[in-house]
Amino acid sequence: xxxxxxxxxxxxxxxxxxxxxxxxxxxxxxxxxxxxxxxxxxxxxxxxxxxxxxxxxxxxxxxxxxxxxxxxxxxxxxxxxxxxxxxxxxxxxxxxxxxxxxxxxxxxxxxxxxxxxxxxxxxxxxxxxxxxxxxxxxxxxxxxxxxxxxxxxxxxxxxxxxxxxxxxxxxxxxxxxxxxxxxxxxxxxxxxxxxxxxxxxxxxxxxxxxxxxxxxxxxxxxxxxxxxxxxxxxxxxxxxxxxxxxxxxxxxxxxxxxxxxxxxxxxxxxxxxxxxxxxxxxxxxxxxxxxxxx
Numbered sequence: 574x575x576x577x578x579x580x581x582x583x584x585x586x587x588x589x590x591x592x593x594x595x596x597x598x599x600x601x602x603x604x605x606x607x608x609x610x611x612x613x614x615x616x617x618x619x620x621x622x623x624x625x626x627x628x629x630x631x632x633x634x635x636x637x638x639x640x641x642x643x644x645x646x647x648x649x650x651x652x653x654x655x656x657x658x659x660x661x662x663x664x665x666x667x668x669x670x671x672x673x674x675x676x677x678x679x680x681x682x683x684x685x686x687x688x689x690x691x692x693x694x695x696x697x698x699x700x701x702x703x704x705x706x707x708x709x710x711x712x713x714x715x716x717x718x719x720x721x722x723x724x725x726x727x728x729x730x731x732x733x734x735x736x737x738x739x740x741x742x743x744x745x746x747x748x749x750x751x752x753x754x755x756x757x758x759x760x761x762x763x764x765x766x767x768x769x770x771x772x773x774x775x776x777x778x779x780x781x782x783x784x785x786x787x788x789x790x791x792x793x794x795x796x797x798x799x800x801x802x803x804x805x806x807x808x809x810x811x812x813x814x815x816x817x818x819x820x821x822x823x824x825x826x827x828x829x830x831x832x833x834x835x836x837x838x839x840x841x842x843x844x845x846x847x848x849x850x851x852x853x854x855x856x857x858x859x860x861x862x863x864x865x866x867x
Contacts, residue, residue: 578625578626666701716741719756735771741819780794795838816856
């Protein structure tokens with residue numbers, strides 16, 4: 574039996590001062606403008622039967638990565654850390670080597686969605702730094718929007734030996750009008766990227782992209798997400814899909830238990846082994862988590 578793993582969640586401590594996106598003047602973020610950590614996550618995970626979790630960076634600083642590694646040292650339920658380095662600098666090779674000496678460090682995530690240049694990932698990473706990722710056996714989390722998928726495809730094709738996962742299924746533009754070009758960009762881009770066998774996709778962060786009326790009840794959320802999840806299953810299959818909570822950002826849209834219930838309904842038609850892959854097996858394989866089977 575494969576242990577359940579939350580493939581994407583966050584801890585943060587506001588006093589650290591490098592969460593530029595999380596500010597007191599951002600009214601819509603007020604519910605998550607506080608510290609979050611193991612003491613908050615542990616009861617939620619246990620209620621859902623989740624044994625381990627992957628912590629993902631929420632600030633583009635080396636200090637953030639060290640903070641997460643410190644959290645992982647103290648929280649035995651943390652199975653891996655996805656941190657940050659400046660991929661455009663060869664100086665980051667030394668930093669990667671230092672982080673990778675800790676076996677809980679699993680990979681890096683540049684915050685591509687926040688960069689003005691949609692082609693950054695295809696043009697700016699330093700060759701020595703990307704080579705170090707591969708040499709050290711690390712992974713790459715791609716935090717992208719539909720408009721980044723073409724440049725991500727170019728990056729993926731340049732580096733077929735680097736394991737890549739798309740965070741939050743590239744955030745489909747659920748709330749946009751039907752003629753919004755992001756819909757076509759998402760569908761074409763994700764279909765093309767799914768053809769690369771070293772690339773996975775996270776089933777996470779979707780509730781926060783839905784308009785409020787589409788997440789008013791679990792039934793409404795399932796109906797709104799079903800076509801997208803069916804597409805992802807068709808393109809990637811269970812063995813390349815990783816479930817994640819995206820907690821505590823998730824709580825801007827719904828409680829942890831709500832997303833857990835919606836997930837169960839979305840996956841209800843799958844077989845036991847397929848559900849087990851999405852809910853833990855794929856994460857264990859992708860991130861190289863020992864003890865992924867219980």
